[in-house]
Amino acid sequence: QSALTQPASVSGSPGQSITISCTGTSSDVGGYNYVSWYQQHPGKAPKLMIYDVSNRPSGVSNRFSGSKSGNTASLTISGLQAEDEADYYCSSYTSSSPWVFGGGTKLTVL
Amino acid sequence: EVQLVESGGGLVQPGGSLRLSCAASGFTFSSYSMNWVRQAPGKGLEWVSYISSSSSTIYYADSVKGRFTISRDNAKNSLYLQMNSLRDEDTAVYYCARSGRGDYWGQGTLVTVSS
Numbered sequence: 001q002s003a004l005t006q007p008a009s010v011s012g013s014p015g016q017s018i019t020i021s022c023t024g025t026s027s028d029v030g031g032y033n034y035v036s037w038y039q040q041h042p043g044k045a046p047k048l049m050i051y052d053v054s055n056r057p058s059g060v061s062n063r064f065s066g067s068k069s070g071n072t073a074s075l076t077i078s079g080l081q082a083e084d085e086a087d088y089y090c091s092s093y094t095s096s097s098p099w100v101f102g103g104g105t106k107l108t109v110l
Numbered sequence: 111e112v113q114l115v116e117s118g119g120g121l122v123q124p125g126g127s128l129r130l131s132c133a134a135s136g137f138t139f140s141s142y143s144m145n146w147v148r149q150a151p152g153k154g155l156e157w158v159s160y161i162s163s164s165s166s167t168i169y170y171a172d173s174v175k176g177r178f179t180i181s182r183d184n185a186k187n188s189l190y191l192q193m194n195s196l197r198d199e200d201t202a203v204y205y206c207a208r209s210g211r212g213d214y215w216g217q218g219t220l221v222t223v224s225s
Contacts, residue, residue: 034210034211038155038212045205045216045218046207046215048211048212051211051213052211057213089154091155091157091212093210097160097171098157098160098210099145099147099157099212100157101154101155101156101157103154104154
């Protein structure tokens with residue numbers, strides 16, 4: 001049940017696009033199309049932003065998009081806004097447990 | 111409106127026990143699998159346990175296996191986590207989350223294990 005690998009931090013200016021990667025193995029990210037992304041503001045509960053690799057729940061801005069190539073999934077945020085500043089976590093179904101999370105990425109909007 | 115409300119957290123000594131509850135409303139609770147996820151202070155998310163809609167399938171993270179027990183009461187729209195033999199490293203905010211994709215989360219309840 002090893003955690004997925006995410007960069008500790010990323011940053012971007014308003015209006016720019018950023019991408020956060022999430023690297024696993026063929027037993028999790030690479031083996032299933034069950035990757036999700038969550039946004040968490042300080043002191044708040046996580047919010048689902050992307051599920052099943054690239055699907056957006058109702059109400060989530062289309063500035064958020066997800067993709068996957070091999071064992072690495074990615075979250076892209078376009079048209080960066082100040083309110084996007086938060087921690088982002090990826091997760092995946094795995095062959096040995098229903099859920100494993102990435103270590104989290106702190107997004108700073110400059 | 112989907113709502114998940116956790117309760118039961120608090121301060122407990124190492125080796126002690128605690129039972130968390132998660133009250134669900136706004137959806138057909140008996141149709142959804144549920145999870146417990148925790149977050150230690152200043153740390154990332156850690157999946158703790160999963161229970162299927164009918165309680166027929168249950169999983170635990172290695173870190174809590176043999177010490178924690180997940181259960182649910184579909185008649186009461188409630189999810190539970192019985193935590194025994196608590197350790198310092200179990201200190202965290204505990205969230206309940208709906209379904210295998212975590213589409214809804216509660217606000218969390220803080221468990222502090224300290225002497």
